[in-house]
Amino acid sequence: MPELEIRNLRVAIGENEIIRDLSLSVGLGEMHAIMGPNGSGKSTLAKIIAGHPDYKVTSGEVFMDGENLFELEPDERARKGLFLAFQYPSEVPGVTIANFLRAAVQARLPEGEELEATDYYAKLYEKMDLLEIDRSFTSRAVNEGFSGGEKKRCEILQMAMLDPRYAVLDETDSGLDIDALKVVANGVNSLRGPNLGVLLITHYQRLLNYIVPDFVHVMVQGRIVRSGGKELALELEEKGYDWIRDHAEEPVAA
């Protein structure tokens, strides 16, 4: 079965082990949520999967449809169908969203093949309509001077345009008011389907009211301490992370 598979992953920065023997599989068509308190290693996990150069893997592997991601450059992983919606997306001054996405779509075409401008814009406008984004949005420079909500919407638009097989959404709800949260959640839901596997990373349960996961995993101190269905998120909301800490298979220091 096609899947994004994390096998016995260990990641350290200096002496400090941030991810400790983590294993997880996200099947194509599935929506997985990882929840956990601040500092549990959730965002590190997202960056490792995407190949951020600042993080070094101690041991373990990540496979995407059987291919070892650690043997690929970040841009190769992206072109093979991996998407990361960033918690803090970078600004790209002077480059419009339309031009940026065009370069990204072009990069996925075979060598020597030119993207048809009319096809590209037709698709772009279709996705913008789907996500209820104003046409003028894509003539703005990527993330430059964007509000929190605009940045996240821009991430979801890029995801819609690039048709990933697996998407990792890192704290996509952070910094959003409830209206913006609904818009972003609607966007993600509209992209949901049998050909997309999603790993949704969040601190709060509230996002899961709008994007209902198939599976919920709780991550504490670099490992997954509990997995379950969507009801696990509600239980967690009710009882707090302390409850998980207390019930972890192995005691962890508070």
Next chain:
Amino acid sequence: MKTDTSAVNIDRDKGDFHYEVDYGYDAGIGLDERVVNYISDVKQDPDWVREFRLKALQIFESKPLPTHWASKDLEAIDFSKIRYYLAQGQRSKRSWDEVPEDVKRTFERLGIPEQERKFLAGVEAQFDSEAVYSNIKKAVGEQGVIFVGSTDGLKEHPEIFRRWFGKVIPIGDNKFSALNSAVFSGGSFIYVPPGVKVKHPLQAYFRINAENFGQFERTLIICDEGSELTYMEGCTAPKFNTATLHSAVVELVAMPGAKLQYITVQNWSANVFNLVTKRGLAHEESEIKWIDCNIGSRLTMKYPGVVLKGRKSRGEVLSIALANNGQHQDTGAKMLHAADETTSNIISKSISIGTGRATYRGLVHVPKHLKNCKNNTECDALLINATSRTDTYPAITVRGTGNSVQHEASVSQVSSDQIFYMQQRGLSEAQAMSLSVNGFVNDLVRQFPMEYSVELKRLIELEMEGSVG
């Protein structure tokens, strides 16, 4: 990093090729009175030009190199090892068919005849010391527009030529303007009659072919009252191991109400010393705009200027400099306000890659007695690597109370997070870098004519290909 190097390399070194050529005229190696007289003989200069040259030689020899403020690298130029004049023939041709085959194939490879057909009103092509081709579209010539090489200009139109030649940039302006005045050859002479608006650009292309060679073209452009002109120049040279010198002088005159735009896109190879003096004289309500894009060369020193002589005249310098490994782009602008209600605008963007160094030098001068003058200066530097360097030396002197100036400067760096973000969308590191750089210059490039902005973007992409990974 994976790039298709086979395709890229050919393109990046677009100008890096060299065909053997038989030169009928050669002034030999080194510089003295004999060389200057040889050039005057060969070109059959009128006496006043010969005297002008010999006087300039004396001034050149008496002036020290400006190394008290400029790069010490200037000392690497050995004036006694350079060839100052090399030409095949003396007359430029009006048709590409008449241009000798060995020279013609160079320009064909550079795509000049094709561009001429597509979007230019006229072309002059200079090969080493002399123009080998100059032609103007019939309709433009019929409006009275003159577009010839400087040698033809001074002989055929002395009444206009002599009035302005050496007036905007006197011989002794600096050591290199003196050098050019002594040995100048080639370059364009353009005159646009009153009220004539030349719709399409005129273009000159300067090609250095020979090794150990110095190219000293001299351009003089006069836009008469209410006329309009856009002039573009491109330059390339093959890569030699020895130093090549390019030292041009460009003088512009905008008569009352005229609009003159001068665009340079240079793409020199990394052995070229590019030491150019460019200045315009703006009369009442006229406008002179320099668009200057400096890519390549070992050392470029160039500060296009405008003397705002007439009331309500306007000067503008928009410049982009890209300093790659081992290169130094020392560029900027000069705005000399000399009348009331004059305005000037300077926007400079530089990109330093690897060990490249970009220096901005600006001079803005508004004397005390003037009123309602305005200057705006913006200079932004982008550093690509930790070893890249940028310096800014703005000198703004504004006296009196009725004038306003504004100066903004910024230095930014392409962060690793920004590159990672773009890579995560599927762009290679080099593509990400080149898109960032294009974004940095984008607002400026948008003001360029379409054909040049496309060419410039492509050049930046090619420069960035080799800079990462």
